[in-house]
Amino acid sequence: MSRLKQAIDKTVSLKTPVGYFRNGNLDIIVMNQNDNRLNLKFCEELHQALDQLEVQKESRGQTLVTLSTHPKIYSNGVDFENLRNDKEIEQVLEGLHQYILRILQSKIPTVGCIDGHAFAGGWFMAIAHHFRIMNTDRGWICLNGISLDIPIPKAFNVLGTQKIGEQQYWETCCLGTRFNAYEALERGIVHKIYNSENILKKTEDFADHLAKKNLDPIAFRLMNADIYNSSIHSLSNDKNWDLTIQKVSNCL
Template sequence: MIEIDDAGSGVLVLRLTQGENRFSPDFLDAFGKALDEVEGTAKALVTTGEGKFYSNGLDLDWLSGNGDKFDWYLGRVHALYARMLGLNLPTVAAVNGHAFAGGGMLSLAHDFSVMRADRGWFCLPEIDLKMPFSPAMVALIQAKLPKETVHEAALTGRRYTGTESVAAGIAHHAVAEDEVLAKAVEVATALGAKDGKSFGAIRRTLYRPALNALTDAAAAAATGS
């Protein structure tokens, strides 16, 4: 489901290997355990999917049979984003393919992202799914994207290519498919030379409102309040 590779120079790669990499409870468990393993060990972290998917986000099939657990489930998703924002090491998303909805937000929870230029989209399709964003998700999106991009992406469900994503301030690099992971590792290696605790402290300060919103929402869901 999630494999950990050593890319050298203290960079570890989390390979998401569950097809569309939707956020089932088992997937969220595995992601958390992987972060437990790399935290305190890696100097920098890269995440990537396989094939044509980075992640399509929420597991709608699981939700269709577990609607009574929606608040608990969404809290766990919020907790994942909060954890990424709180890590004491740099993070880079190697977006090998589609990053839709919650998967797109996962890429935004990283410090930097590299997308493939030729195929694959970043998309926030909640408007077409008739699923409003949670306030905590909005806080993350607004913290990481330019105002004009938030407006267009959220209200139209536009699909952005890698090149368009860079122009819109969504991604930082767009390269050929076979260069995505290598470029992400290159970026992570350079960032890994920074002091991890300082890096994490600065990030948590920069994105304190979004981090607080995600953390509070996750805690409320966990306690049922």
């Protein structure tokens, strides 16, 4: 059994919303809250998992993989049903901002295993990783805010543009286009695609390949921060959320 499948099974058995495991040269974060929609509790659990990762004494020769226990969903974005007011919306946006920032500034390579739908906030959670691997049998990756009249905040737009390029991001963001795995690969949104039978093994093999590079975490983090400087700066400073909060509030 693959180490990723072991982590999934362990998270399910523990009934925890988010599981963190270190197994050899892999650090694994497993999302396990229904369709992994973002609410206050789920954001807190995600950050606690990253806290566990960041206190590990040895980081050299490690790779982080994130994935979901849900057979069809990576994350469906903001949890409209369980947010009660503008303050909670703002707190969730802050939680998402900080999660993306922490993934983006990781001192080890990161791989998002997109084993199902990744919508809205889930799209950004996936795109923050250095590498994205998507399931060919099921799942769409989409920024659907435009279809809900919800503007995406500036910092997310800076990140999306830097990650996949201006034209590709414009089509994704401003048109709300849905992409399957093959289309996402063609557009550079994901890097590798595999069917359901092989995605866990292939993701683990790729993560293991990265880990074997035995990269120095200090040098890695410094160069990574230089390359993603514009996204990191915007995520750290640009929080023009008022209209986004208002529009999300209209969906509650």
